[in-house]
Amino acid sequence: MKTVTSDQMRELDRLTIESGTPGKILMERAGEGATCHILEFISTLHPSHVRRFVILAGKGNNGGDAYVVARLLSEKTSLPVKIFSTCSSNELSGDAKLNAGRIPEGISCEFRSEMNKKDFSDGDIIIDGLLGTGISGLLRKPYKQWIEAVNASGKPVISLDIPSGLNGDDGSTAGAVIKADLTISIGLPKRGLFEGSGTESCGRLRHVDIGIPLKFTGKISSDIDAIFAQDMKHFLGRLEMNSHKGSRGHVLVIGGSRKYRGAPFLSGLSALRSGAGLATVATPENVHAVPKTLSLIVRKISDDGTGYFTASSLPELLGLIKKSDSLAIGPGMSDESSVKEMLLSAGNFEKPAVFDADALNIISKQPSIILKRKFPSVLTPHPGEMKRLLAGFGLAKLVDADRLLQARSLAEKTNSVIVLKGHRTVIASKKCTPAVNTSGSPALSTAGSGDVLSGMIASFIAQGFSPFAASVFAVFIHGLAGENGKFGNRGLIADDLPALIPVTMKKISPFA
Template structure:
């Protein structure tokens, strides 16, 4: 799995690289800008003669922008930098890169924000084939307002290709939330490591194509990172699922008990069992009320069924909990929840299984609602390997946060 770094974690890694590994911050900044420039050349086919607008803030994200501007101009592009601060407000490594830009005679408009400078910016953006967003980066903590917000809206209307440095300005690196307004980038080049905001919507939709750039942070420091947020990629999953030896058989690839489907929601059971087969489960048994057999069996002929007695409400009848535990005893994993009956007796049967079953569990949908209704944390169940798959409403019921709070910080909650 791929680690995702919060803004604070990435700042700490940068600081360690500078203070402990003694890698100058200027080296990190130069690497970021140079490798971004190389991607720009790759994506545009060469920058010679192209009009380019680079929008910079006063911080290190702006410093990265000055580096990109310098390399683009060196290769024949017609570059103008628009700095949203007075020159004297830029300090540290960013100031060194600004001085290098001015030292090579780079075109600079500073203290952008008044009516005339914003008008000039709009004209430049309209003519630019390449636009570099180096306004805010990952340090954003409040909504974008004023001239920067107006500039972001202008960028989004430009016909040029937009390259965002580290993360599109206006996107929270930690939550993916749009902080007032945000750049809609065509390409995002992120430095050192991906952030949650690159992958959580709506941030993901604002990033366009993404490139992760290695800027010389020591791999040992990156590998030692013990964060709480990781990205599960196809490379983590597919090789193990689909590697099959010539003499392998279905018994080598696990047996799933799927507790899914009920009257009116039989399709949930069918789809869940089909999905299990599709990803490579050797055997799948679908536990359903007995009356659904004639509906479900023809739609998933490769799936075995565990038929449970029905009560007067169409849910699980007497002894269903024990029957589910017995069925689970011959399986290697259990799926609980999609479309299961929601009456009290059925809930008791499913809870009995969840409290006693030590197999790996995937809990979804009404399985999660059942836990929330009974104030049971997944961590209190017998299994030590549990995957929960809540949508925002289910996460709200599980966590006690409102749906709006969940959506605002899907990692933090």
């Protein structure tokens, strides 16, 4: 999905209205879609944290969206709704005034010149409809004080379209910015959500399609795509009824060592849970780890008694490679010198491969492993590994550059797909518009999460997706699976993730 500037979005709204869709219809669609996401969000919270909706409504269209949401929440739930407005209804105009007038009598609406912590109670869900994308310069009264009061409240906050105080073009702030737990993008996502302070201010991201015609969005230029659930549905079409294990792809995971025994099995299990028909885990023969999943094929590879891959591992690995459709190389592999020798010798195998973990550290010291490859490669570094790769490929000057530039530059240098992991994971390739992921949560900051992702990417490649498409899809599903865990942001572990993959895909498509 394209990302746009504030001016581009205003132009899209204008064209849509002029083509026959009234602004009040667009605002109603925005409110309906936002309400659905709000109800989904609160369903993940303990009931003690959901007792009242507090709606903060500004003067413009963002405030108008907030009035629609207030009315719909009152209709769809039994919870009380309270509106605090920065102005009286007489000061509103257009569609915002129309929707303020449609507020039911049972909803308390109060004009306030300032807010404080005492205005909020335990169990409040705050809906931020103060400011949209039209801000410029420093915040005027009363917005800065309201934003500071919300941030000090310690209550869950949901922002409509964009956190108030955030610049929709570059992610800069206007003196203060709402710290949201969920931001519901309306129309097309704004660039500022993915730049500057945007990444740390938005919380989770969701999107509402308000019906901007494709004939208008197709003409808008954009050099960054944002990945939302709507973009993922086409990946999960109907499977043929005569499918069999051989037709659904065979993933080979090469990893494990005396130091890290479980990582390759996480990758292998995740490959199966992502839809691969077969998954083989090749691990050194002196690594004594027993997988819990009996569906995995385990191959013990000669290791000269070391517990690490060595040059003597190569003949057996090459035999397994020939039988596979894609590879995941590196989970738990370690970077011992014998492993480096093996990877140097095996690097140019004729299969698409996902390189992760210690394989990346070896590649950063031996760039020829990637530069000599003739088959597709996907590199999946976290920020620390990315720094080492940038240095290894002569791009050290970009170590402190923004993540988009880092990923683009390394993709160009290595002719590979780069998956730069972290909050708002970036996927880049020489031939595709770079994509920024919108799913995920702090729950994924746990050991083994990356091993799960590498298995997922390899699985989707084995199922026939291009390396770039496989990476985009895997990253989104991986992030959403992290959001869906029942253990919250602190209790999820990587072992929980594989079982969440198919459940998450079923939310995206009826054919999953």
